[in-house]
Amino acid sequence: MSATTVSGTAGEDRSDYTKAESRSIRRRSLRLLGSLVRPVRWQVLLAAVVLVISTALRVAGPALIAWGIDNALPAALEQADWMPTIGVVSVYLVAGFGGAALIGWYSIVAARLTQAVMLDLRKRIFLHTQRLSLEFHESYTSGRIISRQTSDLDTIRELLDGGLNELVSGVLYGGFTLIALLLLDWQSGIVVVVMGMPLYFLMRWFYLRSQGVYRESRVISAQVIVKFVETMTGIRAVKAFRKEPRNDEGFGDLSDQYRDVNMRSIRLFGILEPGLMAVAAVSVALVLLWGGLRVVDGTFAVGTLLGAVLYVRNFFSPLSEVAFFVNSYQSATAALEKVSGVLEEELTVPDPTDPVDLRKARGHIRFDGVEFGYSDDRVILPDFTLDLPAGQTIALVGTTGAGKSTLAKLVSRFYDPTSGAITLDGVDLRQLHPKDLRRAIVMVTQEAYLFSGTVADNIALGKPDATLDEIRSAARAVGADEFIRALPDGYDTDVNKRGGRVSAGQRQLISFARAFLADPAVLILDEATASLDMPSERLIQDALQTLLADRTAIIIAHRLSTVAIADRVLVMEYGRIIEDDTPEALIAGTGKFAQLHASWRESLV
Structure with a gap:
């Protein structure tokens, strides 16, 4: 449709x-x-x-x-x-x-x-x-x-x-x-x-x-x-x-x-x-x-x-x-x-009639001649081709409207491309079994939403059968364990009741723990550190490096401190990649990323 x-x-x-x-x-x-x-x-x-x-x-x-x-x-x-x-x-x-x-x-x-x-x-x-x-x-x-x-x-x-x-x-x-x-x-x-x-x-x-x-x-x-x-x-x-x-x-x-x-x-x-x-x-x-x-x-x-x-x-x-x-x-x-x-509304992203099983994904993402535009006929990604090897951490950088979040939505299969194909380990996302897709690819957005229930329930959303020890381990990995234990009932605190209210940054840390417990092959962070203050962001930098290891990661962030942990930086503009290299190489150059990085350093001073 x-x-x-x-x-x-x-x-x-x-x-x-x-x-x-x-x-x-x-x-x-x-x-x-x-x-x-x-x-x-x-x-x-x-x-x-x-x-x-x-x-x-x-x-x-x-x-x-x-x-x-x-x-x-x-x-x-x-x-x-x-x-x-x-x-x-x-x-x-x-x-x-x-x-x-x-x-x-x-x-x-x-x-x-x-x-x-x-x-x-x-x-x-x-x-x-x-x-x-x-x-x-x-x-x-x-x-x-x-x-x-x-x-x-x-x-x-x-x-x-x-x-x-x-x-x-x-x-x-x-x-x-x-x-x-x-x-x-x-x-x-x-x-x-x-x-x-x-x-x-x-x-x-x-x-x-x-x-x-x-x-x-x-x-x-x-x-x-x-x-x-x-x-x-x-x-x-x-x-x-x-x-x-x-x-x-x-x-x-x-x-x-x-x-x-x-x-x-x-x-x-x-x-x-x-x-x-x-x-x-x-x-x-x-x-x-x-x-x-x-x-x-x-x-x-x-x-x-x-x-x-x-x-x-x-x-x-x-x-x-x-x-x-x-x-x-x-x-x-x-x-x-x-x-x-x-x-009578039909799914614009329908489930495949003959799904392909992918029990254990490695995380190799490839865009092959992808074109995409929203319902207003604006083309966001024109003839987009990109190869993301399994296990590599990619940082997407660019001005607002460059197509970064659109790319993340396509990888998560919230939308399907108008033409071309996006594959995971060689399998078109449109043919992949929905359960395998959701298990393999997890997206953490800036709007960290907590559902009614306990903190533990919210962390276990991506893995409902997780034990309390597994939940606590995930929380410790992202630096959330300390503030959770300080809540009135710890991990059993109801997030929607009095005394269980958490700040925006704490909600984001809980959503991190939720995503990491799910252990996806591909992890997408779409402005996921935007709600964190500087101490909280520094707290999770080491945890991110550990948790992003051995998995494909796509990081979309305006804060260039988060980009520093990436293996590779892609600078996007008008739906196209204009720079592609390691953070160090781009910083040493004279391109768009070097200018952004210099402006960021000046803002810190």
């Missing part, structure tokens, strides 16, 4: 779609819904059967009342025969209690279905977004992913939990009621059918108007979450640059837009519900008028008229539930579109 697909998904968070796009998105959403329902289809069938029987029992009530008034009551009054009355009352009670019991059972079955579907969907989103390539995560903000996992899923759950039940029961109840009305008095049924025309146009008007409103609502809802997450994540920068007033204004504008779009949806619903009530009132009045005229003529029984009026009223009563469903449906449809868009 090309990079444009990722940006395309990012662009889906908008409210304006062409008809073709809308149809495509709708088909995608239906595919997702079908895949969620398929594993629980037998439970769906059970719920449908229970709902049909319970609805039929509920619909029988007015017909029983009409028969009781027209037949059972005269028999009791004229012939003193109370058996028909007792019989119809008994049947009415059985139907009422039976329908109520089945509705209760249906509610439990439907709730289980909803929870099963939501569990499946929630896990799918987490597993899929975690598997997606780095390119997706660098273009799709964390706030939008959180919006998919929280507010969008809650909206879908509300639809399945209440709205869908209301729709199905409302439609079934209305359909059964109309059939019963036609069987009881076809003329009253015709009145309802005729009044169904303005009802149809009213519902269609609401559906079309609300579709765009609810889609816009989901977009603005995601923007609100994104703004909140970005602000809280970068709270230090916010306070350092006094950005609070600008954030207040920006968040206030988004909140105003969110309020306005919600008010538009409320106004639409405020027109729909009175319209439904008006259509229902006119229908009841017409049936009552026409039935009353026939009662006067003696061609229509009073009990049947009462039954017909009850059926007309019952026909329109679930329409408010259907309207609520349309209300929920529009919002949930927009949410399902966003969720299905994420789940």
